[in-house]
Amino acid sequence: MLDRPVTDQRMPADRRAPARAAPPAAPIEPEGLNVTALLGALRRRRMVLVACILLFPLLALVAAKNITPRYTAGATAMFEPTEYAARELQSILRDESTTDAVLASQVEIVRSLSVARRIVARFNLTERREFAWWLQDRERADSIPFRARTALAGWAEPVLPDLAALIAPRPIAGVPSGEIAEIQAAEFVQARLEVQVVRNSRVLQIRFTSEDPLLAAAAANLAAELYIADQLEAKFTAVRRANDWLDGRIAQLRAEVQRNESQIAELRSTSGLTRGVNAGLGTEQISRITQDLVEARNQLATAEARFNAARGGGGGADMASLGSANLVAQRQARDEARRELDRLAATLGSGHPDVRAAASRLAAAERAVGGETGRVVQALDAEVRAARARVTSLEGSLAQQEERMARTQGAEIRLNALERETEAARSLLRAVLERSQSTVSQTAIEKPDARILSPATVPGMPSFPKPTLFVAAAAALGALFGLLLVWFLEQADSTLRTGDDVRAALGLPCIALVPMLRRGILGRNRVEDYVARKPLSPFSESMRNLRAALWLGSDPPKVVVITAARPGEGKTTTSIALSRSAAMNGEKVLLVDCDIRQPSIGKAFRAEAAAGVTELLLGQARYEDIVRRDHLTGLDYIPAGAAEIHSLGLFMSEAMASLLERVRRDYDLVILDAPPALAMADARVVARLADATLLCVKWRDTPRSVVRNSLALLEDAKARIVGAALTQVDAKSHRRSGYADSEVYHPRYSGYFRE
Template identity: 30%
Template sequence: MAKPSILGEDATQEIIDLGALFARLWRGRFVLALAAMVGFGLGGVYAYLLAEPEYEATASVVLETRSEKVVDLDSVIGGLSKDLPALNTEVEVLRSRRLLGQVVDALALTEDAEFNPTLAEPGLKARLKSRVMSLISDAEPVVAPQQDAQREKAITRLQKRTSVANLPLSLVFQIKVASAEADRAVAIADTIAQTYVDQQISVKYEATEQAVAWLTDRVSDLKQSLKISEDRIKAFRARSDVIGPDSIDQLDRQLKALRGRITDQELAIEAARARLTAAREEARSAPPVTQPQPASTASLLRASTLRPVARAEAEVQLAETRLQALVSAAEELEETLARQNTELQEFQQLTREADASKLLYEYFLGRLKETSVQQGLQRPDSRILSNAVLPDGPARPQKARILGLSLVLGLFAGIGLLALSDLRQKGFRDVTALQDATGMTVFGQVPELPGATRSELLSRLASEPSSMAAEAIRNIRTSLLMSRLDDPPKVVMITSSVADEGKTILSLALAQNIAALGQKVLLIECDVKRPSFARVLRSERKEGLLSVVSGRTELQNAVLSDGETGLDILMCESANPASADMFSSRQFQRFIEAARESYDHILLDTPPVLLVPDARVISRVADAILVALRWQSTSRRKLSDGLAALETVNARAAGIVTTRVDPQALDYGAHLYELREPGPSSIVA
């Protein structure tokens, strides 16, 4: 069988009960008041005794939106931008270590104890440390910090005391400086503002000076480059006949015309060759001489036949000679044109380089003259809008705020103590949480009466029927008797998980209250190992439960009767441990059955469930089981284990009663005992 557990142990309520919260705060009002007073007192000690006063001075700087130019020259460094990143950058510039370092040097803050702690008188801790170190023989001497280290520490301290802010939707910067002395705060704020303005002029002057130096070097280099380019042009003109582009165009036209004549001559050659071919064909086709002719006549005939051929051959040769002359002339003209083109391109390249060098030289020379003029015309991008004013009083400590905050922190500390106290409580405090955790009805809560013993408590319950405790017992009685309307419980067992839960007083008070209704009630003490009824009731009767069950004594002879209410109490005499087996005997069951016939209600006060098994054995004869739980004391695990132990014998508690409840919890937290139907049980077998 699995061990039961209270599932609500780790659950958190989704809805905050404001009533319970205020009730808890009211119960802890003294703790809250004490915590608030302590916080208020500590705040007062700090504000009036410990805190050193600090004075705050404010200087204002505004960025210039107008740029006045004496001459219309472009500046080396332009004005500041007015967008958000630029404004944030200027805020950081105002807080930069470089600027604050200049302020430290200007005001000699390294010689001020506020910014150089080495100049201040050593405190108690430092003196004790020095004393201890002096007692050590091999201790090294303390080396004073170097000047640079002191300066850096002074800058760091000044940076912590300085705040710079850009006013929204403006170009104004507020410089706030805090110091132990009012006049020093004013001097530092004004010096920071003035240093910032001077630094802008210095930066521009340095930039202009660097630009002049750079431009001077560049002008010198460009002048030398221009001279070299011009010398190259002169040398080129000396070694070459440079013609212009027009001459090149004329040569090109001549070359084109010559190429046209070559083409015509080639056509003429082809025509001459065609005539030569035709003449040769005609000569071959002339008829032969058949009759003898005189020699002179034959020669004439041959000459007349061959003359056209020779003439055609001469024409071809002449045409080819002319073509060769034209081709030679064209080649010579092409060479001349190519050379002239190359020389012209080289000349043009040299000319362009010289022009470019001249253009750059003239530009940089003009820029050098402009920049030289600007050295005496630099203006800052901002100006001091207002100097710091000597404050009327210290800005810190703000005593009223410190006292108010200390009071609030004290209250929070008190609430934290209450919460910590509640977290350390291992038991149940709230009825709602108890019912959600167990799934059982809480029949009521019995308040603890301070200073009352067990016997005095019973007397008070009888003599003060309208008291809170009596009302709580009546509430439990009503809840118990009405838990089963059709079959009211007759035998009720009252038990607890562990000892000292208040179940004995609960049994006596509940039995007394039921008997006061005119009911015949028998209260039986079933704790054979630690009987306590005789001590509570101050009775010396020797016979008890063991004697009655064993048959040695009759019931009417062993009970202790209350004449006013008619309550009968059967105590248990001390016995050996083996006597506990009596509850498992048939005699005990017959005794309970007989008592049912004689009494209207029987209440069984049993020992704790987790200490001895008696309660689980006795639960077989009970109609209902009440479990006593000490308020805000019994742990959840013990309650879970006790209820689970009853579940192992198929006995289920009808309800739970919380005992020894703080009366203030009932006075100012009535919701704690407002009973409701429980949720589903979280006890599992």
């Protein structure tokens, strides 16, 4: 152990190698997505793509072989609607133009539940497992998973009832009743019954799919026959309904005609009408009565005038006009007596007996005129009453005749209306009878609106599954999935695969691509000895490329640290191979194992127990005692020596600085095999003391984030990182990858190498 603190063991500033910054390297943007990149990705991941293309069809073929085959049989029918002749039945049997809606309706008629139920009943499909789900569910009771879950649920029931309820399988369903079973089976039939309309035609394709080819053909034919039979039955039903309606209408019209005729007869009998005669007789009677009434009224007026004249005491002329000669004579005598009296009274005086005699004669004449006038007035009054009575009689007769005429006219109007209604009913009855006879005749020649073009035949090949189609579709799907998987793997691959990836991700030059040494290439050689045994191999050439890259720099380093982000990156193999390759080139090379906690160089050179760096730094051995020589190449190497837990202090000591100063003077190239930089602090200290640091990255293995973290730690330690080397590169795979730097593994360069 060191006696001095770590701070005192630093190399003095004047004795340390001047710190040199790593050469700047601008990151290179990766190539965009182009055809070359896609082809390269497919070449790199071709096995994934091939596996998907082969696996998917294989699985599809296995699935197709294990799926119960189904057979599809098809019949074709032509929809040909016919016209119906009876015009009165257009509301019952209406012919529509064949539109898409009409054809769609025909499709639904074929696929109706009624047709499906009759198919179920005809072939007893409720007893077929294919269409009876309860039979399928009953088979589940005999399956091993059902019995296993039932047993597990029974064991868990006493302890964990909730878990038992989750484990327990779904109970076996009961068998439905007859009608429900038929309806449910019919729903399965509807799912298997397919009806399509051939484009731009009226042809219906009726297909039925079943596991039984005979059933498929029979069910398709039965569906077509039921469709046509339903068409014809619908027409017969419509015709029967029309006949029933016509018969009812005929009976109704006949009853109406009979009722009207009865009313006409009754009306004629009650009104006394005789068709064509009663109207003329009534009019003539009214005319005659009217004339008589006019004469009677005239006579009444004359009689009243005479009566008034007689009662008014008219003169002689008036009396004469009244037709009373006695009254006229008596009035003349009275007038003579009055004149005589006046003459005598004028000559004789009023007291004269002649005058009194003349007055007596005048009074007698007055009494005679009054008596006669009374008799005339009575006669005229009787005549007036007689004329008035006749007028009243004629007026009554006229009113009665007019009333009778009015009644006769109303009855005649009603009679005419009844006769017109009766005639119309007779005409309609004749028309309905004719249409009824036409409908009965139409029933005998009725035909359906569809006909079968070709019946279904028993299919020889299953319609599902089709292995060829399955395999082709699966191959296409596998190719698509493979492409997607290749893209996903490419996007998910965060490792470094090419020098371009190194420059793009790390900003460092890729100094070399170190190929992987497979067992077939090594033969009996060890990996550490391969560069010496096969100096013209591609592996040896990669070491020479690595040495040339270090030497061709502007300031060729003498002390080079080779490290990696994590173990297993090939840093020790690279350190040994590079050292031996440089020694074989005539350089004086020293290889120092600085991985004290897990040494590898002593084991590679079969010097595990020899003293090494640890003993030198602890002062337990001399420099001359720890330096050893490789018998194959003349390489000098210093093993790690005994393990030391305080290795960091050793590398930070004055002894380490003195060692590096000495080897710089004695050797052309000093290679330090350092531990991984990400987890071990020793690598950062050693990298700080060296002239250059080389980072080894395992090809297509180490994630970029891990490499970046280790690179950041080295940069924080002020290490001069000159580049990175991709190790364990699969030459064949990299050659087929399509990357730009894969050219070095092309067979065209085989003449330069000797394995």
